[in-house]
Amino acid sequence: MSRVVVIGAGLGGLAAAVRLAAAGRDVTVVEAGRVPGGCCGTASLGEYRFDTGPSVLTMPDVLAGVFAAAGEDMETWLPLRRLDPYYRLRFDDGSHLDMVAGEDAMIEQVRALCGAAEADRYRRFRARLGELFEAEWSSFIDRDMTRLRSLVQPRVLARLAAMGGFRSLDRLVGSHLTDHRLVKAHTFQALYVGLAPRQALGIYAVIAHMDTVGGVFFPRHGGMHAIPQALAAVAEKAGAQFRYGTRAVKVETGASGVSGVRLDTGEHLPARHVVVACDLPGAHAGLLPEAAGDWRLRRPRHSPSCLVMHFGLDRRLTGQAHHTLHFGRDWDAAFAALTAGRPQPDPHLLVTYPDSDTGAAPAGHATLTVLEPAPNLHRGDWDGLTARLEDRLFGRLADLGYGDLSGAPRLTFDPPAWQRLGHSAGTPFALDHRFTQTAWFRPAGAARRVPGLHFAGMFTAPGVGVPPVLVSGRLAAERVLEESR
Structure with a gap:
C-alpha cells in the first residue's frame, strides 16, 4: 500500500492515523510540535502542569471507538472517570445549580432551585433533548456532511423542524423552560459553537444533551493531554510512524x-494520500496547492477567542467542583459585546479545578484555570487589552472567593498568543457554526480538484469539540480507504 501522510497530531489527525494504520496503510504523521496533541496541548511552569486545550470531554464512546478500530480497549490505555457534578453553575443572584448524573437526581436539583412546576417542565424538556440528539447524531453529526447528498434528508429535516431545531437556540429552550437560570444552563453552550444563543440554531441544543445528560468525563491520570498521548501510542502500535x-x-x-x-528539512515524503489536520486558513496560505482552494473559506467567520489564565496554587480548594461556570450579571450584554468585538462588560467565566489530576501539582498544591471568552483578533483591538483584562480578572476572582491570585505562578494565553501558536x-x-458554516457549508472534507487530499479537524464537518473532531478523523480515514480500494 502507498503511504498516507497525516499533517498534524491533534485529535483529528490522530483519529485518522489510528484507523488508517489499523487498516494496514503505511502512515506517517508529521507534527511540528515535540509531542502529540495539537490544540489538546500541555504546558509546564515549574512544578505545575496545565492542560492548554479542551477541558470538557463528553461522549466517551466516540473516543472508545478510535481505540476499538485498532482492536484496543480504551480502559486499558486511557481510563476515565465521570465527573460529579458535571458542572456547577453559579448565578449572579448567589444561587447555584449542580448538573449531576441521573434523570431523577437532576430533576431534584431543578426542583430545589426552581420549584415543582419548572421541574416538570424540565423533565419534558430533557426528553426533547434526547429526541433531538437521536435525530441529529446518526443523520448529520456522525456522517460525512461535506457531501451534499448527505444533507438532503427530507424526513429527518422535517422532524428537526417540528421539534424546533431551526428556531434560535434561546427561543427553543425558552419555549420549554421559564426560569432564567435553567434557560442559561441550557443555552450557554452556544459559546462552544462561537455564537450567542439568539444566533445559534436550536439544533445545537444537542450540546446541552451531550454534557448535561450524557455527562462530562476526565482521564484518571495525566489530565486531558493523556488523550492524545494514548492515541499516538495506539497509532504507533498499529504501525504508524511519527515525525x-x-x-x-x-x-x-x-x-x-x-x-x-515537502518537509522543512528539505525531504520529500512520497504519498498517494494526505490528510491535513491543522488550521485550514493557515494551510491555504502556502502549505496547500492552489487547486485545493475552497469557496467556503473566501470569507471565513471565526469564533470569538478567549483569555485563559493558568494558576499554580499553594493550597487545595475545599468543595470546589471540577468545572464551575460563573455567570455575569447581564446575560445579553455579554454576548452582544462579543458579537461587536468588545470584551464582555461583566464576563461569564469557566473555572476548571482538576483536583483529581494529582500529578499536575506538588503535594498540597493544585492548579486552577480560568477562561474568559473574548474577541478574536479580527473583531477586537488587543493593544494593551490583555493587561487590563488580567487586572479585572484578579478582582473578579477575589470577589468570587478564590483569593488574591495576582502573585501566584501563572501562564496566560490571549488571542495574540493563540495566533503565535498557529x-x-x-x-x-x-470557524463559528452559523448556518452558512454548518454541515455541507463548512469547508469540504476532501479537495475536489486534488485527488488524494483530505481534511480533518474542527474546520471541517462536523465541527468544533472533542467528539466532532474525532468523528472528522474517522470520516477522513474512511474517504482515504474508499479512494484506495
Whole structure:
C-alpha cells in the first residue's frame, strides 16, 4: 500500500492515523510540535502542569471507538472517570445549580432551585433533548456532511423542524423552560459553537444533551493531554510512524493528484494520500496547492477567542467542583459585546479545578484555570487589552472567593498568543457554526480538484469539540480507504 501522510497530531489527525494504520496503510504523521496533541496541548511552569486545550470531554464512546478500530480497549490505555457534578453553575443572584448524573437526581436539583412546576417542565424538556440528539447524531453529526447528498434528508429535516431545531437556540429552550437560570444552563453552550444563543440554531441544543445528560468525563491520570498521548501510542502500535519537531511546508501534486509532502528539512515524503489536520486558513496560505482552494473559506467567520489564565496554587480548594461556570450579571450584554468585538462588560467565566489530576501539582498544591471568552483578533483591538483584562480578572476572582491570585505562578494565553501558536484570527475555536458554516457549508472534507487530499479537524464537518473532531478523523480515514480500494 502507498503511504498516507497525516499533517498534524491533534485529535483529528490522530483519529485518522489510528484507523488508517489499523487498516494496514503505511502512515506517517508529521507534527511540528515535540509531542502529540495539537490544540489538546500541555504546558509546564515549574512544578505545575496545565492542560492548554479542551477541558470538557463528553461522549466517551466516540473516543472508545478510535481505540476499538485498532482492536484496543480504551480502559486499558486511557481510563476515565465521570465527573460529579458535571458542572456547577453559579448565578449572579448567589444561587447555584449542580448538573449531576441521573434523570431523577437532576430533576431534584431543578426542583430545589426552581420549584415543582419548572421541574416538570424540565423533565419534558430533557426528553426533547434526547429526541433531538437521536435525530441529529446518526443523520448529520456522525456522517460525512461535506457531501451534499448527505444533507438532503427530507424526513429527518422535517422532524428537526417540528421539534424546533431551526428556531434560535434561546427561543427553543425558552419555549420549554421559564426560569432564567435553567434557560442559561441550557443555552450557554452556544459559546462552544462561537455564537450567542439568539444566533445559534436550536439544533445545537444537542450540546446541552451531550454534557448535561450524557455527562462530562476526565482521564484518571495525566489530565486531558493523556488523550492524545494514548492515541499516538495506539497509532504507533498499529504501525504508524511519527515525525515530531518537523513541519510540513508543501503538499505536492502530480498529474494524478497528491504526490507527497515537502518537509522543512528539505525531504520529500512520497504519498498517494494526505490528510491535513491543522488550521485550514493557515494551510491555504502556502502549505496547500492552489487547486485545493475552497469557496467556503473566501470569507471565513471565526469564533470569538478567549483569555485563559493558568494558576499554580499553594493550597487545595475545599468543595470546589471540577468545572464551575460563573455567570455575569447581564446575560445579553455579554454576548452582544462579543458579537461587536468588545470584551464582555461583566464576563461569564469557566473555572476548571482538576483536583483529581494529582500529578499536575506538588503535594498540597493544585492548579486552577480560568477562561474568559473574548474577541478574536479580527473583531477586537488587543493593544494593551490583555493587561487590563488580567487586572479585572484578579478582582473578579477575589470577589468570587478564590483569593488574591495576582502573585501566584501563572501562564496566560490571549488571542495574540493563540495566533503565535498557529490559530487563525487568534482563536482556538476555528470557524463559528452559523448556518452558512454548518454541515455541507463548512469547508469540504476532501479537495475536489486534488485527488488524494483530505481534511480533518474542527474546520471541517462536523465541527468544533472533542467528539466532532474525532468523528472528522474517522470520516477522513474512511474517504482515504474508499479512494484506495
